[in-house]
Amino acid sequence: DAKTTQPTSMDCAEGRAANLPCNHSTISGNEYVYWYRQIHSQGPQYIIHGLKNNETNEMASLIITEDRKSSTLILPHATLRDTAVYYCIVRVANTNAGKSTFGDGTTLTVKP
């Protein structure tokens, strides 16, 4: 599975959009981009994933560049409860294992 690079930490004002970048320059054609987040003392929570098209769900939007070498997770109106560590992962989806490699992620702090 390809490796990812994320900033260590970011701040965002409450109510503003939070844009979390991720670089995955060695991504393969059959690898998906997944985003998870982990609120303190809880297990990681799935947010969204995509292959090459932009995706949106009730939690967030995922923008993937045309060359697929980077992506951005967008939380449109960040709240204090969005303070968490956000993980960007790339992996092949269509395998029996479906295992993921989680790095250190980005610690997002939403401030009042």
Add this chain to the structure above:
Amino acid sequence: DVKVTQSSRYLVKRTGEKVFLECVQDMDHENMFWYRQDPGLGLRLIYFSYDVKMKEKGDIPEGYSVSREKKERFSLILESASTNQTSMYLCASTDPTGGQYEQFFGPGTRLTVL
């Protein structure tokens, strides 16, 4: 909603004890995983299972074993606990039939080995 539960949130054991960590999922998922999470090291895969009685080693299996006798239950076993196994342990499950493989995690067990 998928629910993944773990038997304990906090556990304190002594060096040399045998430790069982239990994980149960209620959505009939085929794949289950055990990770440990340590500061600065991210999540590291210990073992995973893609079917009952099937198991495969992850990245750091040494000192651990697993058991999957029923589809919904995946147990992590520390045969003889050591202080370097103090960590947060996370269980996850995945349903491969949908083809997307997003993982659902339990709340974690924080194990302290004294």
